[in-house]
Amino acid sequence: xxxxxxxxxRRRMTCLYAAxxxxxxxxxxxxxxxxxxxxxxxxxxxxxxxxxxHEGEEWVESEEAPCSExxxxxxxxxxxxVNADGSKVILNQLGTGEAGQELMSHKDDWPKKLNTSRxxxxxxxxxxxxxxxxxxxxxIDGDKQVGRxxxxxxxxxxxxxxxxxxFLLLCMALILYFAACYFGYWLAGRNIRPISNMYAKQQQxxxxxxxEMRTPLAVMKLAVQGLQEDExxxxxxxxxxxxxxxxxxxxxxxxxxxxxxxxxRSDEDFLPVYTAQVDITALCKKVASQMSLLAAxxxxxxxxxxxxxxxxxxxxxxLSRLLIILLDNAMKYSSEQTQITLRxxxxxxxxxxxxxxxGCGISDEDKQKIFDRFFRxxxxxxxxxxxxxxxxxxxxxxVRQHQGSRQxxxxxxxxxxxxxxxxxxxxxx
Numbered sequence: 001x002x003x004x005x006x007x008x009x010r011r012r013m014t015c016l017y018a019a020x021x022x023x024x025x026x027x028x029x030x031x032x033x034x035x036x037x038x039x040x041x042x043x044x045x046x047x048x049x050x051x052x053x054h055e056g057e058e059w060v061e062s063e064e065a066p067c068s069e070x071x072x073x074x075x076x077x078x079x080x081x082v083n084a085d086g087s088k089v090i091l092n093q094l095g096t097g098e099a100g101q102e103l104m105s106h107k108d109d110w111p112k113k114l115n116t117s118r119x120x121x122x123x124x125x126x127x128x129x130x131x132x133x134x135x136x137x138x139x140i141d142g143d144k145q146v147g148r149x150x151x152x153x154x155x156x157x158x159x160x161x162x163x164x165x166x167f168l169l170l171c172m173a174l175i176l177y178f179a180a181c182y183f184g185y186w187l188a189g190r191n192i193r194p195i196s197n198m199y200a201k202q203q204q205x206x207x208x209x210x211x212e213m214r215t216p217l218a219v220m221k222l223a224v225q226g227l228q229e230d231e232x233x234x235x236x237x238x239x240x241x242x243x244x245x246x247x248x249x250x251x252x253x254x255x256x257x258x259x260x261x262x263x264x265r266s267d268e269d270f271l272p273v274y275t276a277q278v279d280i281t282a283l284c285k286k287v288a289s290q291m292s293l294l295a296a297x298x299x300x301x302x303x304x305x306x307x308x309x310x311x312x313x314x315x316x317x318x319l320s321r322l323l324i325i326l327l328d329n330a331m332k333y334s335s336e337q338t339q340i341t342l343r344x345x346x347x348x349x350x351x352x353x354x355x356x357x358x359g360c361g362i363s364d365e366d367k368q369k370i371f372d373r374f375f376r377x378x379x380x381x382x383x384x385x386x387x388x389x390x391x392x393x394x395x396x397x398x399v400r401q402h403q404g405s406r407q408x409x410x411x412x413x414x415x416x417x418x419x420x421x422x423x424x425x426x427x428x429x
Contacts, residue, residue, distance in 0.1 A: 006196045010188045017184030022177050029173045033166050040158060041133075045117040048135040052151050055079070056139035059149075066151060067093045075099040078132075080150040081139070090147055098124045103132065103152055110150060111136050119155070131155045221250045278319060280310035280351060284344045287323040291331070299336040302327075305343040312351055315398075322398040323353070330357040 055066035059081070071077040072095040080103075081091035094100030102122045111118045117135035124130060132152040139147045224247045227235070235243065284306045295302040323342070330340045334357045343354040 006192055009192055010185070013188035013191065014181065014185045017187060018177070018181045021180035021184060025173045025176050025180065029169045033162075033169055036165065037162055040162075041119070044133055044153065044155075044158070045135065048117055048133055048151060048153055049115055049137050052135055052137035052149050055151070056137065056149050059139060060141045060146070065091065065093060066149065072100075073097075075130075076154050078103065078152040080152075081147055082150075083147045084138075084145045086148065094152075098126070098128070099130050099132075099154075102130055103134075110134050114138050114148065120152075131159060221247070224250060275313050275315065278312055278314045278316045280312055280319070280344055280353075281306055281308055283316060283320060284310075284323065284342060284353075287320055287327065288342050291324065291327045294328075295331060295340065298331055298334075300331060300334055301337075301339045303339055303341045305341060305345070307345045310344055310346060310351060318398045322395050323355075325395045326353075326355040330355050334358060 052066075055064075058064045059066065066079040066081070067077045072093055075095070075097055078095060078100060079091065079093040080089070081093075082089050094103055102124055103120070106120060106122055109118070109120055111134055113136075115137050117133060120130075120132045120134050122130045122132075131154070133155050134150060134152050136148055136150045138145045139149050224243055227243050228247065285304065288302060288304050288306075292302045327340065327342065334340060338358040340358075341354075341356045343352070343356070345352050345354075
């Protein structure tokens with residue numbers, strides 16, 4: 001069973017393979033159809049010229065007309081016989097039908113050189129379409145050319161046969177295309193299976209390692225806390241600083257462990273969802289009140305634009321964590337005396353949670369990576385601020401947990417490192 005990222009990758013690869021196979025199939029079908037039609041047309045041209053020579057010989061011997069009356073009435077075969085220089089009509093077998101009239105009206109399109117042929121496409125007055133293969137050859141009596149014989153063969157039968165052939169080829173191509181799509185899906189799965197297995201092992205290692213680290217970290221935190229609270233211990237200033245450093249780093253490792261476990265569960269779609277009706281208005285005001293103290297300490301102004309009566313189905317604890325991540329991220333990378341805005345509003349059928357800061361922005365290249373794990377735009381500054389590079393990854397996991405999406409606005413993300421633009425949109429139930 002594939003997880004969502006690999007299933008999406010498999011579908012994209014399938015689409016790519018299907019497009020390649022489809023293009024190849026269309027090229028093969030087009031080439032086959034063109035080759036078949038070209039061979040048929042070349043064969044008919046050669047036969048028509050040979051037939052003109054045969055009919056010319058019979059005319060010289062017995063003055064037998066090139067076309068029968070039945071062929072003329074049906075328009076299947078027509079003929080036009082003139083003298084050598086074309087000044088005199090010896091025999092006109094174009095008939096009185098519309099096809100013959102159209103051929104006569106398109107006389108300028110007839111082949112000019114002897115022993116050549118040409119395909120004529122015409123439309124009658126009633127909108128009917130006529131397609132004739134025209135050819136001309138000399139009529140020889142002994143050593144003397146007595147005239148030029150034009151013959152016209154109706155090609156409608158061949159066109160209908162060609163259309164049927166093309167239809168059958170397209171049906172076969174469609175069957176082959178569906179088979180190619182299935183093969184592409186299987187091939188994509190086969191190609192990404194080794195990567196997926198490696199990724200699954202990495203996920204399992206991350207989850208197991210994070211779980212195993214929780215107990216020793218808890219013991220370490222208790223030991224450090226005991227040292228700090230032991231008033232009888234006579235620790236030097238350096239020892240006290242070391243204990244404080246151990247406390248800070250153990251807290252940091254604890255946060256990292258919890259974040260890694262949460263992300264590992266979200267990758268496998270095991271992220272628990274405790275769905276209940278959440279008062280988003282009250283939740284936003286509560287989180288803003290908690291974070292306002294941190295904002296004041298950093299000399300930042302936290303502005304609230306929260307609509308009343310915003311309610312949705314969701315996980316209140318996860319949504320609270322989402323807001324804290326976004327606000328904390330904005331505060332870390334905002335300059336003093338600037339403003340951070342928390343906005344919650346209903347837009348049509350969606351709930352829009354927006355955190356906007358007045359940072360300097362990030363490059364277009366980095367905008368595509370800000371939700372990647374451990375990615376930080378300014379790595380040196382991020383480390384000095386205590387960042388782990390997992391905050392926005394967790395935020396995105398929570399958004400997806402609530403069937404939401406992130407939206408790019410005005411070319412910037414509202415919530416990201418040193419940025420000024422990202423909207424997180426959650427569907428209202």
